[in-house]
Amino acid sequence: MATARVSKSANGKAHTAPQALYQRIRADLEENILSGRWPPGYRIPFEHELVESYNCSRMTVNKVLSGLAAAGVIERKRRVGSFVAKPLVQSAVLHIPDIQAEIAKRGEAYAYELLTRKRRKATKDDLERLGIDKSCDVLVLSCRHIAKGRPFALEERLINLDVVPPASEVDFTRVPPGTWLLGHVPWNEAEHRITASLADDIALKALTLKKPAACLVVERRTWRKNKIITSVRVTYPNDLYQLTARFTPTGLRS
Amino acid sequence: MATARVSKSANGKAHTAPQALYQRIRADLEENILSGRWPPGYRIPFEHELVESYNCSRMTVNKVLSGLAAAGVIERKRRVGSFVAKPLVQSAVLHIPDIQAEIAKRGEAYAYELLTRKRRKATKDDLERLGIDKSCDVLVLSCRHIAKGRPFALEERLINLDVVPPASEVDFTRVPPGTWLLGHVPWNEAEHRITASLADDIALKALTLKKPAACLVVERRTWRKNKIITSVRVTYPNDLYQLTARFTPTGLRS
DNA sequence: CCGCTGATTATGTATAGACATACGACGTCC
DNA sequence: GGACGTCGTATGTCTATACATAATCAGCGG
Structure with missing residues (x-):
């Protein structure tokens, strides 16, 4: 191994150390x-x-x-x-929500349904969402989270199979993709875009809502070493979810 | 000053140092x-x-x-x-938005209007929002942010005058309270609650919207040494705002 | 007055040695 | 076999010293 570091000798402190x-x-x-x-x-x-x-x-x-x-x-x-360290799952910072764990914590009945699962060559739109140029295979998932018998969230997800090849082997009928990814893929950075919108027809149906309904939409992209692992869009009915983020800005304790 | 630290002498390393x-x-x-x-x-x-x-x-x-x-x-x-350090304004973590700066950054015309300003003894409801027991004076503000001539956000704010006495001296007709607070009061911790909702009549009017309109509502409480400085509720029309948060969870640099 | 040079100074990085402390492992004694 | 004490070890903290580096400032020469 010995990442050789030349003589610390005499005067000439290692000039091989390019940085600290x-x-x-x-x-x-x-x-x-x-x-x-x-x-x-x-x-x-x-x-x-x-x-x-x-x-x-x-x-x-x-x-x-x-x-x-x-x-x-x-x-x-x-x-x-x-x-x-283990967690990395929910930083004290901004809660990257694992919906299943979330609901379990509240002590409510949880169910999960995979709606669609497709593997395909990335479309131009997919490539943009994943921030890459050259085409690659992606996994396209759509699923529903249910709490206390009521649809709680609609999740539409894109997984970059170049970054996470094992995902293609996983049958997401029982494990939600978010949970699986959090447990299997270390990540580096995440970006959330949070918006409010009136539910469109797809969302209305998936979440069994009546018009007009305001929904909270969270779009999240997650990186690992400058490559996007997954891009997901989660739609919540306004009355069933609120995103909370608590944080200490700079590392000031107290 | 000299926070005396007894002899580092002989064997008996300071036994007055309770911790590191x-x-x-x-x-x-x-x-x-x-x-x-x-x-x-x-x-x-x-x-x-x-x-x-x-x-x-x-x-x-x-x-x-x-x-x-x-x-x-x-x-x-x-x-x-x-x-x-200066910033502390927008941590790399979760963007604590200074609406004025935000709009300026986009290069859009910005205007600000103070709607109401009241000083009063805290009501039971106020006390709850500020997380305290004994009564104290609070400043209640309501204002509007305007970008490109269009109402952009409705801000309803409560300031704890016990923690920030100087705020009572400030006339918020020109400087938005968020901007003033960020520049004058160091803070420790913040908590956001983000929800989507259908605009109520007050919001519809203040933001000149037509029914039905989905709004993004951000409620934020900001602490300084375990005391809440301010509690604010900001309502954005869905099409004019999106909250983004980008962060690196643990301190792993890419 | 301008620009260069060198001294000064605070931080940046690194070393070798020292003692403290928590905790697991192992052995002893009852 | 189980309670207890000893020992070894990895981390936790601290010291004294050294040289490197960046930036400021004063002084000098043009």
Whole structure:
């Protein structure tokens, strides 16, 4: 392994270090986590192992690991080791809602229905939604979430099979795609667009609403290393859902 | 000042340090920032000054400051010093919208109208919205934001004068309360509730809409040290606004 | 007055060593 | 076998020192 770092000798401090060493270490660790090579729960190398790999002092490694721990990327336990953090599911920040979990938390009966499932070569429209140029295969899903016997949300989803090939093997008749993705694909970044709209005929029917009905529409795109994993549009009847986001802006505790 | 720290001598490492020193330093600095004693732009003490104050080594102070910088709380400039960060306005996380700035950014004409302004003793309903028990004075504002000549948002706001006494002095006929607050009051935490609804008569009139109209309603409460500064409800016509939130969940840089 | 140069200074990064603390593992004693 | 204590180990915190780097500022020469 030994990511050789030349002599720290004499005067000429390593001129091979293009940037701060600890940033390089951090980038390496993040890469391992983000790529999935080190899945949640994985025990990352001990400090003394990294010290050897990078041929640096423990303080340097410690700074990296403390930083990752502070950012919530890893969890550290004395005498035991450092582990890739689990959740990532619902950041304290903005709730990336797992509808099933959400409803379960409220203690309500939950049901899920897959309406349609199609695999196809991406259309021009699909490509735009996924922010890519060259064509690839996509999975197009439409499904319905039901709470207490009443339709709760209509979900229309596009999955980029180039980024998540295993998704093509999954039969989404029982597991909602959002739940499956959250559990299987690490992600990096998400963007929400939230709008209100009057329900169109498709939505009216899927959600068994009567005209006129206001709906909350959440469009979310989720990234992994600059590639969009999935783009989803979820429509909620106004009286059954509210999106809440609570956050601390900069890391000021208290 | 010297937050005396007993002898680091002999064997008996300070038993007066109830917890990690650097955490205590960090808490102190955050307190100064959050309380407003050190406003945005303020130059915080140099490392060597803190070293003297706390009677510790530079590395310890450096760890605190680096951490705060990483969290975006302060900005550091070589040879110059460290400064309380300005923005805090629109965290990379969830856009706490300053409507005026928003519209300006789009390059559209902006106008603002104060509809009503009342100071009163908090009613039971007000107290609930502000999450407090004992009564206090509040400022009740209602205003309208206009872009390109068309009403863009209806804002109904409650300000806790116990937390922000200076607000009572401000005449909000020209500066929107959101803009003023963002610029004058440091905050800690915010919570959004986002819903869709059919516009009621008040909203229809204020926004010059015709029935039926779907509106996006954002209710936001903003905290400063566990006290709610302000509670606001903003109603947008569906076709003129969409809330977007883009964020990186854990601090994993791409 | 302008522009260059060098000194000064605060932060940025790194090291080696030290002690503290939590916790698991293992062995001992009852 | 179960309660208990000891030991080892990984992380947590801190120190003292060193050199690098960026930016400001003063001084100097043109």
